Amino acid sequence: MARIVMKFGGTSVADIKLIRNVARHVKRETDAGHEVAVVVSAMAGTTNQLIAWTQESAPLNDLREYDAVIASGEQVTAGLLALALQAEGVNARSWMGWQIPIMTDDAHGSARITGIDNTGLIKALKQGQVAVIAGFQGIASSNRIATLGRGGSDTSAVAIAAAVKANRCDIYTDVDGVYTTDPRIEPKARRLSKVAFEEMLEMASLGAKVLQVRSVELAMMHKISTFVRSSFDTPELPEILKNAPGTLICNEEEIVEQHIVTGIAFAKDEAQVSLRRLVDKPGISAAIFSALAEENINVDMIVQNVSEHGAKTDLTFTVPSSDLNKAVKILERNREDMTFESLQAEGGLSKVSIIGIGMRNHAGVAAVAFKALAEKGINIRAITTSEIKISILIDSAYTELAVRTLHSVYFLDKI
Amino acid sequence: MARIVMKFGGTSVADIKLIRNVARHVKRETDAGHEVAVVVSAMAGTTNQLIAWTQESAPLNDLREYDAVIASGEQVTAGLLALALQAEGVNARSWMGWQIPIMTDDAHGSARITGIDNTGLIKALKQGQVAVIAGFQGIASSNRIATLGRGGSDTSAVAIAAAVKANRCDIYTDVDGVYTTDPRIEPKARRLSKVAFEEMLEMASLGAKVLQVRSVELAMMHKISTFVRSSFDTPELPEILKNAPGTLICNEEEIVEQHIVTGIAFAKDEAQVSLRRLVDKPGISAAIFSALAEENINVDMIVQNVSEHGAKTDLTFTVPSSDLNKAVKILERNREDMTFESLQAEGGLSKVSIIGIGMRNHAGVAAVAFKALAEKGINIRAITTSEIKISILIDSAYTELAVRTLHSVYFLDKI
Numbered sequence: 001m002a003r004i005v006m007k008f009g010g011t012s013v014a015d016i017k018l019i020r021n022v023a024r025h026v027k028r029e030t031d032a033g034h035e036v037a038v039v040v041s042a043m044a045g046t047t048n049q050l051i052a053w054t055q056e057s058a059p060l061n062d063l064r065e066y067d068a069v070i071a072s073g074e075q076v077t078a079g080l081l082a083l084a085l086q087a088e089g090v091n092a093r094s095w096m097g098w099q100i101p102i103m104t105d106d107a108h109g110s111a112r113i114t115g116i117d118n119t120g121l122i123k124a125l126k127q128g129q130v131a132v133i134a135g136f137q138g139i140a141s142s143n144r145i146a147t148l149g150r151g152g153s154d155t156s157a158v159a160i161a162a163a164v165k166a167n168r169c170d171i172y173t174d175v176d177g178v179y180t181t182d183p184r185i186e187p188k189a190r191r192l193s194k195v196a197f198e199e200m201l202e203m204a205s206l207g208a209k210v211l212q213v214r215s216v217e218l219a220m221m222h223k224i225s226t227f228v229r230s231s232f233d234t235p236e237l238p239e240i241l242k243n244a245p246g247t248l249i250c251n252e253e254e255i256v257e258q259h260i261v262t263g264i265a266f267a268k269d270e271a272q273v274s275l276r277r278l279v280d281k282p283g284i285s286a287a288i289f290s291a292l293a294e295e296n297i298n299v300d301m302i303v304q305n306v307s308e309h310g311a312k313t314d315l316t317f318t319v320p321s322s323d324l325n326k327a328v329k330i331l332e333r334n335r336e337d338m339t340f341e342s343l344q345a346e347g348g349l350s351k352v353s354i355i356g357i358g359m360r361n362h363a364g365v366a367a368v369a370f371k372a373l374a375e376k377g378i379n380i381r382a383i384t385t386s387e388i389k390i391s392i393l394i395d396s397a398y399t400e401l402a403v404r405t406l407h408s409v410y411f412l413d414k415i
Numbered sequence: 416m417a418r419i420v421m422k423f424g425g426t427s428v429a430d431i432k433l434i435r436n437v438a439r440h441v442k443r444e445t446d447a448g449h450e451v452a453v454v455v456s457a458m459a460g461t462t463n464q465l466i467a468w469t470q471e472s473a474p475l476n477d478l479r480e481y482d483a484v485i486a487s488g489e490q491v492t493a494g495l496l497a498l499a500l501q502a503e504g505v506n507a508r509s510w511m512g513w514q515i516p517i518m519t520d521d522a523h524g525s526a527r528i529t530g531i532d533n534t535g536l537i538k539a540l541k542q543g544q545v546a547v548i549a550g551f552q553g554i555a556s557s558n559r560i561a562t563l564g565r566g567g568s569d570t571s572a573v574a575i576a577a578a579v580k581a582n583r584c585d586i587y588t589d590v591d592g593v594y595t596t597d598p599r600i601e602p603k604a605r606r607l608s609k610v611a612f613e614e615m616l617e618m619a620s621l622g623a624k625v626l627q628v629r630s631v632e633l634a635m636m637h638k639i640s641t642f643v644r645s646s647f648d649t650p651e652l653p654e655i656l657k658n659a660p661g662t663l664i665c666n667e668e669e670i671v672e673q674h675i676v677t678g679i680a681f682a683k684d685e686a687q688v689s690l691r692r693l694v695d696k697p698g699i700s701a702a703i704f705s706a707l708a709e710e711n712i713n714v715d716m717i718v719q720n721v722s723e724h725g726a727k728t729d730l731t732f733t734v735p736s737s738d739l740n741k742a743v744k745i746l747e748r749n750r751e752d753m754t755f756e757s758l759q760a761e762g763g764l765s766k767v768s769i770i771g772i773g774m775r776n777h778a779g780v781a782a783v784a785f786k787a788l789a790e791k792g793i794n795i796r797a798i799t800t801s802e803i804k805i806s807i808l809i810d811s812a813y814t815e816l817a818v819r820t821l822h823s824v825y826f827l828d829k830i
Contacts, residue, residue, distance in 0.1 A: 059502065083484075
């Protein structure tokens with residue numbers, strides 16, 4: 001007998017028929033003798049409708065009111081799933097964030113969980129009652145509803161799993177696992193049966209939209225084995241881990257057969273800014289990136305070379321295309337303080353990343369990539385690397401070609 | 416400066432444009448220097464959609480889950496109105512039932528308010544912040560959301576008015592007041608400028624659907640002057656009580672110019688059951704009506720005559736037409752215990768009622784009615800009376816004729 005947390009996203013609970021399907025997934029686990037907590041998102045479409053209403057009501061939103069409005073979506077799903085479970089003969093009740101309570105900080109709209117009182121939940125689970133929990137929400141110290149931001153239900157699920165010391169957290173979504181790359185671009189992409197937390201973290205932050213980044217961080221921190229699978233499978237499969245297709249996100253030690261590279265991620269709509277002939281003295285970089293951060297511009301890749309100009313250097317970084325104009329304006333305004341002589345900006349770029357824990361112990365991974373891309377005539381504009389990731393910046397037009405080339409050169413279609 | 420509670424029903428907040436209109440109504444009052452609490456219903460249609468979903472999820476509803484689901488509708492409106500007020504430059508925040516808290520008993524689905532903690536609300540009002548309160552809901556002792564049943568937002572509003580010691584409770588709805596009768600049946604019906612609590616209570620329970628019965632009881636008990644007006648009027652009218660059309664529901668002493676009869680109410684779809692030759696001994700009536708009550712059959716008019724059969728008597732009562740078959744079955748099953756010799760049942764009836772506090776001091780009100788109806792050839796099947804009401808049971812086909820005849824004979828078109 002295990003204690004498991006099951007999480008179902010918006011497309012998995014989009015209508016009552018699907019909610020009943022979810023109830024059967026849950027019943028399979030309770031029938032097997034497990035203690036189950038379920039975390040649900042709002043029915044697909046609901047959150048967008050509610051957000052549109054808040055925007056129509058007031059152009060400048062008070063995020064506390066925004067939260068009160070949109071948290072209602074998960075409340076509805078939690079109640080409906082509890083009812084559907086009862087109709088299946090399963091003892092169940094709904095829990096809102098404030099009832100548990102799930103405490104958060106006061107950053108309404110994108111709050112962070114600061115603590116979870118597990119008393120009520122554990123009592124209910126031990127009594128054999130399924131806890132159906134409204135995801136994406138908690139309660140701030142002001143006694144007001146706070147939401148965790150987009151994708152926050154994943155974070156709710158992992159945090160609940162940690163709080164009730166669950167043996168496993170199952171994330172049911174509209175895909176059946178994590179793939180070596182996006183199958184819409186590379187039909188030969190294969191599902192990974194296991195992926196390490198660190199790898200998943202890189203994939204999530206690089207745009208592989210299966211799991212929210214914070215939920216993966218949390219899972220890694222608390223060592224919660226997280227299984228990603230499809231909610232559209234037949235619910236009655238008896239032994240989920242042995243038979244059901246999906247991807248287990250786990251500690252690297254649990255992955256016996258390690259590959260050097262596990263996946264190719266990519267992000268389109270990147271833009272590049274190059275500042276030429278900066279004075280190479282302490283504080284200049286800080287000045288630049290602080291100014292951008294203050295305006296909420298998310299800087300991604302940063303490359304700084306030792307420059308040919310002696311005491312002067314060049315700095316290149318990327319921002320989302322949609323922020324490019326804003327970024328350029330901020331930089332031009334501060335040109336003198338920032339000491340650069342010229343600025344080059346260009347949109348229409350993509351970042352393609354090669355990810356794999358095995359890279360740590362294998363030299364030459366980067367060389368293979370550069371050679372393969374060169375053979376296809378793909379120009380590399382910038383490169384950044386970490387222990388388990390190599391990211392390259394290229395023209396967007398070559399994204400698909402680059403992804404397929406790298407997928408093939410690392411034999412990912414053979415995994 | 417006054418402290419007022421304003422309540423807006425579902426049709427008054429049916430979309431964002433209307434919610435903004437409501438914000439302007441509220442702003443008019445805050446601009447006048449008043450402290451304002453607003454109670455809102457769910458956007459029209461929302462509650463029905465949510466109820467349909469709960470029924471689709473589980474045929475036998477756990478009312479605690481039902482409450483969690485449908486209370487979300489008012490939560491959304493409260494947040495949206497707070498935003499719309501902020502957009503108008505009005506300081507406002509939303510309050511859910513559990514945040515205030517509004518305490519209720521555990522009768523989920525039709526809970527009663529047992530207490531309201533006014534601390535937070537009064538503090539906010541004194542600081543000039545509009546309190547936008549989700550109507551229709553509170554929190555049961557189990558820490559779970561409880562709803563007050565259909566029309567419960569009226570009750571919320573009056574209870575809040577009592578709790579914060581408001582000078583006035585304004586009920587904004589889709590009609591502009593209480594009429595002498597239904598204007599769809601009698602175009603000459605006139606709006607009453609004032610009506611006594613007791614009269615309104617009879618009108619509400621008799622099917623004049625302007626205000627929920629419990630809210631009127633509560634207003635009477637706490638002496639909360641309640642003003643019914645239309646939310647579709649221009650919000651910018653400066654002096655609501657002097658200029659705005661509407662009906663003030665108040666203590667009878669405040670009504671200077673009293674009429675003998677103030678209104679004609681009616682209820683269609685009534686059915687009559689007559690039990691013949693009952694043994695006239697203590698306990699028989701109790702046995703009959705307990706059996707019906709146990710099956711949730713709502714008995715309305717009850718008439719018992721001293722019978723010509725000596726120790727035996729006849730008993731007539733009415734039930735909703737939809738419950739007639741069920742009622743007859745229960746009675747037939749218990750015929751021996753209930754001691755009646757025969758049973759007559761008939762549907763397709765209407766109850767028409769003449770209401771007026773002035774009746775107390777005027778004889779002959781009933782005689783006028785009977786004479787007028789007789790002249791039109793309308794047969795009266797049964798009569799019940801209270802201090803301020805005369806109800807008669809007639810064939811449904813004559814409803815409109817009876818209403819118009821009575822409306823005219825008491826000069827209600829001249830009020």
